Amino acid sequence: MSYQQERYVAELAVQRATLLTQKVFHEKAKGTLSKDDKSPVTIGDFGAQALIIQAIRKNFPQDEIVAEEEASSLREDKALSGEIWEQVKDIKLSDNESDSLLGGPLPSEEKMLEIIDQGKSPGGGKGRIWALDPIDGTKGFLRGGQYAVCLGLIEDGDVKVGAIGCPNLPVDDSATMSSGIGADQTDGAGKGVLFSAIKGAGATSRPLTSGALGASKSISMRPVPDIAQAVFCEGVEAGHSAQGDNAAVAQRLGITSPSVRLDSQAKYCSIARGAGDIYLRLPVKKDYQEKIWDHAAGDIIVREAGGQVTDIYGARLDFSKGRTLAANKGVVAAPKAIQDQVIGAVKIVLKL
Known part of the structure; x- marks a missing residue:
């Protein structure tokens, strides 16, 4: 089709x-x-x-x-x-x-x-x-x-x-x-x-x-020859994403500029068109399950623009589990070329 x-x-x-x-x-x-x-x-x-x-x-x-x-x-x-x-x-x-x-x-x-x-x-x-x-x-x-x-x-x-x-x-x-x-x-x-x-x-x-x-x-997502120069974005609400952990990941990657905070899947769209590079939504609560409507459209737009969208373990988001992403924890989106590097930093910061 x-x-x-x-x-x-x-x-x-x-x-x-x-x-x-x-x-x-x-x-x-x-x-x-x-x-x-x-x-x-x-x-x-x-x-x-x-x-x-x-x-x-x-x-x-x-x-x-x-x-x-x-x-x-x-x-x-x-x-x-x-x-x-x-x-x-x-x-x-x-x-x-x-x-x-x-x-x-x-x-x-x-x-x-x-x-x-x-x-x-x-x-x-x-x-x-x-x-x-x-x-x-x-x-x-x-x-x-x-x-x-x-x-x-x-x-x-x-x-x-x-x-x-x-x-x-x-x-x-x-x-x-x-x-x-x-x-x-x-x-x-x-x-x-x-x-x-x-x-x-x-x-x-x-x-x-x-x-x-x-x-x-x-x-399309823009190339990131130097990850320290990457622009990373996160949510405005501290209740939705662990901003302290996000900052620690950025620091580990050598990113010194502060995060850009904005609400909604506008974050997915912004990195997909190269206005930014990395989107982090790290878990705030162990038992929280992301809703599929918060990620489905953004996931396909970023991936079709040359990016990867995974959870904190590097696994693709699984939309087959019902109304939530029950099989995933958190969200990490970045250009394919640097996704593994970002996930590596996330795993160290979160002690995975």
Whole structure:
């Protein structure tokens, strides 16, 4: 299979959902709820999930979906549900043909809630499963920093397609990540990128638009002749990645410049296009299992751009175990040529 249609639908669906998230991003009140694990969820998360699942259902009705959100809290909070419906019902791509491919406008508020709830697949190693994170980096979204809309297609446990919308990354692929990239991004000028990849066909970036897809260009990780000069990035939240261990790994590799901290799979996209080099997400808790929606799309985009994505032991991420990466601990992503060197440093620092 070529997966061209899957990528096309994924890119358009992510682009349409990103229009909604941008609208909410610039509003003061984002309708935030707190989930059982204390992580926030917003109007943007629920609305983007509804729009993307609708597109998958229209084009690939037999496929399963593993998505981050579900609608039980909205059924109890009619005011918030109504607010989300007001935001979602008018969101459409200005290119009517593309919008129609995605299923057009949602028919009703009740149907919206039903669609949000269609992301409850248990996942696993058989069949076609879409992994969806409607807003990855919700805390970044709330503080005006980086976030991403992420969608990956996993077939028989192997990621085949990935699409990620990064509304606050610069369109210019050649711009190296700066220390301020994770902070205030509310100006919007020259920003908004849609990344995608198909297994075996390379990775691309294109500017986000409000209609048909923009022109794409191929992206690749940059060579790192001197690892001490590498740019490494990590998450903003200390609860998601062991920042002290990350710093120790960088020091062991001779990297003296401080890490670049930003939320979401924008980190995967940034290193894939050569704006940075190494992404470390070292475990904070022994029993924590990464969610597949946080990594599927980023994994394929980095690997198709010439990188490696593994856990702290150097094993490939295994998307066949259900809704989590139960067989892996932590994430290390880097260009193929230096991955072993980075893993070696990780193993020493973590005493593996």
